[in-house]
Amino acid sequence: MRVAVTGRTGQVVSALVERGPLAGIDVLPVGRPDMDLADPSSVARALAAAEPDVIVSAAAYTAVDKAESEPELAHAINATGAGAVASAAARLGVPVVHLSTDYVFDGSKSSAYREDDPVHPLGVYGTSKLAGERAVAAATPDHAILRVAWIFSPFGANFVRTMLRLSETRDVVRIVADQQGGPTSALDIADAVLTVATRLRAGPVPELRGIFHLPPAGEANWASFAEAIFAGAGKRGRNPCAVEPITTADYPTPARRPANSRLAGERIAAIHGIALPDWRDSLETCLDRLLGPAP
Numbered sequence: 653m654r655v656a657v658t659g660r661t662g663q664v665v666s667a668l669v670e671r672g673p674l675a676g677i678d679v680l681p682v683g684r685p686d687m688d689l690a691d692p693s694s695v696a697r698a699l700a701a702a703e704p705d706v707i708v709s710a711a712a713y714t715a716v717d718k719a720e721s722e723p724e725l726a727h728a729i730n731a732t733g734a735g736a737v738a739s740a741a742a743r744l745g746v747p748v749v750h751l752s753t754d755y756v757f758d759g760s761k762s763s764a765y766r767e768d769d770p771v772h773p774l775g776v777y778g779t780s781k782l783a784g785e786r787a788v789a790a791a792t793p794d795h796a797i798l799r800v801a802w803i804f805s806p807f808g809a810n811f812v813r814t815m816l817r818l819s820e821t822r823d824v825v826r827i828v829a830d831q832q833g834g835p836t837s838a839l840d841i842a843d844a845v846l847t848v849a850t851r852l853r854a855g856p857v858p859e860l861r862g863i864f865h866l867p868p869a870g871e872a873n874w875a876s877f878a879e880a881i882f883a884g885a886g887k888r889g890r891n892p893c894a895v896e897p898i899t900t901a902d903y904p905t906p907a908r909r910p911a912n913s914r915l916a917g918e919r920i921a922a923i924h925g926i927a928l929p930d931w932r933d934s935l936e937t938c939l940d941r942l943l944g945p946a947p
């Protein structure tokens with residue numbers, strides 16, 4: 653099986669390139685300059701040239717704060733661009749697995765979000781990703797939309813690498829403790845994406861399609877996530893760094909973020925048999941890669 657994935661250096665595309673061969677799947681990144689999601693005319697041609705059996709739509713405009721001042725570009729990439737990817741899949745007669753986000757919710761629910769809970773994004777990024785989900789669904793019924801959250805990995809830009817960088821020059825960092833969610837390993841996401849892609853490819857079973865939440869086991873807030881990162885870094889000989897838990901109000905940002913980002917994973921477990929590991933275990937794997945194994 654051959655999977656074309658949008659993007660080149662992103663966390664999920666990098667993880668798919670690594671994990672695909674372990675599952676006997678060829679993974680072909682398709683991205684700039686051959687394919688620019690902001691230029692829909694480049695999308696169909698580049699994806700057709702990859703001759704995929706399945707398309708994974710993993711590229712996105714992911715700069716949450718910057719999106720507030722670039723709404724047109726965020727929308728072009730995350731909504732129009734995602735729709736163009738799904739239209740290309742439809743034209744090629746192949747399924748599309750599209751990545752979306754917890755930021756489609758406003759976080760006002762007191763328990764984990766289910767797939768049928770009402771959406772209400774708080775910012776431009778979430779709004780553009782929600783429009784992307786709708787564009788994908790409108791372009792082809794042959795889709796699975798996987799909503800994930802708080803992605804970390806040894807690759808690219810993410811909260812783990814930001815915390816490790818800050819700990820090089822600081823003894824204490826102030827981190828919001830009133831946003832709950834599930835830190836999710838891009839490598840775990842890649843394995844789940846490949847499972848779903850394989851199952852969609854196997855046949856046109858409607859039940860396997862639609863929206864799925866893909867959370868890790870375990871819960872966190874950004875401050876407890878940072879504490880776990882520093883504990884793991886400390887075990888690996890790095891400078892100790894303390895976390896000062898603060899509130900969202902103490903940390904003003906251009907974009908509002910949901911107070912509750914927790915996703916409920918029952919549907920993907922029941923329909924695709926997928927349950928991700930505890931994020932604390934996946935964090936250890938990530939830190940082994942970034943800092944070397946703990947003694």
Ligand SMILES: NC(=O)C1=CN([C@@H]2O[C@H](COP(=O)(O)OP(=O)(O)OC[C@H]3O[C@@H](n4cnc5c(N)ncnc54)[C@H](OP(=O)(O)O)[C@@H]3O)[C@@H](O)[C@H]2O)C=CC1
Binds near residue numbers: 659660690709713781
């Ligand atoms: N990061 C996170 O915490 C979360 C991400 N998601 C979603 O998961 C998916 C994967 O995210 P992640 O791997 O972290 O993304 P990254 O931010 O690591 O990478 C973004 C990717 O998108 C590509 N891209 C951006 N703009 C364009 C464009 N105009 N044309 C073509 N490619 C473009 C980048 O290309 P290039 O390689 O050329 O730079 C890069 O490969 C995205 O859909 C994202 O919305 C959902 C929840 C959490």
Ligand SMILES: Cc1cn([C@H]2C[C@H](O)[C@@H](COP(=O)(O)OP(=O)(O)O[C@H]3O[C@@H](C)C(=O)[C@@H](O)[C@H]3O)O2)c(=O)[nH]c1=O
Binds near residue numbers: 754803814903
């Ligand atoms: C760097 C830093 C961040 N924070 C806060 C800000 C924010 O609430 C939280 C996380 O910061 P980030 O900038 O990593 O968060 P953010 O970029 O909003 O992460 C989001 O990215 C998009 C793409 C998604 O889809 C989401 O699931 C989520 O992962 O930590 C602090 O409190 N102190 C700090 O020193």
Ligand SMILES: [Mg+2]
Binds near residue numbers: 714715716
């Ligand atoms: Mg960010």
